[in-house]
Amino acid sequence: MSLLHLCQWLSATPAGTAMRESPWIYSLIESIHVLGITALAGTAAVLDLRLLGVTMRREQVSQVVELITPIAWFGAAIMFGSGLLLFWAKAENCYANPAFRLKLLLLLLAASNPLVFHLTTYRSVASWENATEPPPRAKVAGILSLVLWSGIIVAGRAIAYYH
Amino acid sequence: MSPLHTLFRWLGHTTIGVAMARSTWGFPLIEMAHLIGLAGLGGTILIVDLLLLGFGPGRLSPSHVARELRPLFVASLTVMMVSGVLLVSAEALKCYYNPAFRAKMALLFLAIAISYAIHRNLSRPGADDRPTVWLKTAAILSLILWLCVGAAGRLIGLV
Numbered sequence: 001m002s003l004l005h006l007c008q009w010l011s012a013t014p015a016g017t018a019m020r021e022s023p024w025i026y027s028l029i030e031s032i033h034v035l036g037i038t039a040l041a042g043t044a045a046v047l048d049l050r051l052l053g054v055t056m057r058r059e060q061v062s063q064v065v066e067l068i069t070p071i072a073w074f075g076a077a078i079m080f081g082s083g084l085l086l087f088w089a090k091a092e093n094c095y096a097n098p099a100f101r102l103k104l105l106l107l108l109l110a111a112s113n114p115l116v117f118h119l120t121t122y123r124s125v126a127s128w129e130n131a132t133e134p135p136p137r138a139k140v141a142g143i144l145s146l147v148l149w150s151g152i153i154v155a156g157r158a159i160a161y162y163h
Numbered sequence: 164m165s166p167l168h169t170l171f172r173w174l175g176h177t178t179i180g181v182a183m184a185r186s187t188w189g190f191p192l193i194e195m196a197h198l199i200g201l202a203g204l205g206g207t208i209l210i211v212d213l214l215l216l217g218f219g220p221g222r223l224s225p226s227h228v229a230r231e232l233r234p235l236f237v238a239s240l241t242v243m244m245v246s247g248v249l250l251v252s253a254e255a256l257k258c259y260y261n262p263a264f265r266a267k268m269a270l271l272f273l274a275i276a277i278s279y280a281i282h283r284n285l286s287r288p289g290a291d292d293r294p295t296v297w298l299k300t301a302a303i304l305s306l307i308l309w310l311c312v313g314a315a316g317r318l319i320g321l322v
Contacts, residue, residue, distance in 0.1 A: 058231065068210065158191070
């Protein structure tokens with residue numbers, strides 16, 4: 001079975017059909033999805049701007065990380081759960097949708113960014129976290145995150161315009 | 164004709180309103196800016212309100228964080244307002260008669276008022292101590308109100 005067949009089968013299941021054909025259920029899941037992205041991208045943006053020395057300059061970077069991490073994970077869980085349901089309902093359409101493909105790619109990059117950051121630059125956080133201007137590598141991670149998450153929001157909104 | 168009706172009719176007939184209504188990509192592009200503004204706004208609101216409710220590292224003071232995040236809060240709100248007016252201009256009278264839009268504007272007014280009250284209260288001297296019951300109640304109210312603003316916003320396209 002090819003990936004396309006799998007997507008066709010998924011959106012044709014009774015649950016997929018029910019979600020797709022009820023404008024209220026679909027819109028409700030969509031709203032919850034936007035809320036999850038807001039919690040994740042919005043709090044990540046605060047850390048990104050701290051890394052760029054724009055906001056929360058007086059707080060230690062590790063404190064900001066500790067502050068946003070639970071909210072960001074909570075948002076990520078909501079985003080993934082609701083995103084899976086939205087995909088389930090329109091899997092066949094998503095398969096060929098260029099905006100959806102771009103969003104998945106950006107999401108993969110956006111998820112790798114903090115992973116790399118935590119495994120490399122963040123390890124030495126104790127030596128630079130009091131600096132209002134973090135090292136260039138931390139700034140790059142911040143800019144990447146801001147650009148990628150803006151791209152995810154733009155691509156996500158564009159999915160509906162390719163339907 | 165109420166003055167508000169006149170205002171909305173005028174907005175729809177401005178050069179920008181006509182251009183927004185005619186353009187294919189104008190509305191989606193401004194909508195994307197509106198959503199990016201939402202992420203910034205939602206992030207700062209969640210952080211300040213949850214800190215007031217006792218979530219987050221104990222060493223961070225809600226009043227410090229609120230003060231430091233205020234420019235981001237105001238900038239995001241400005242992006243949302245400017246893009247919001249542009250979106251409305253594309254279908255101004257339709258919005259004027261839309262019950263979800265009216266509800267959203269009323270809720271938005273209340274949500275901004277409560278956020279303003281929270282920030283004001285946190286700016287007073289001595290606000291670094293533990294948040295008062297009043298502030299905690301205001302934080303819960305703020306979370307609920309901003310959530311309702313978002314829900315009403317989604318409803319505009321459905322009713």
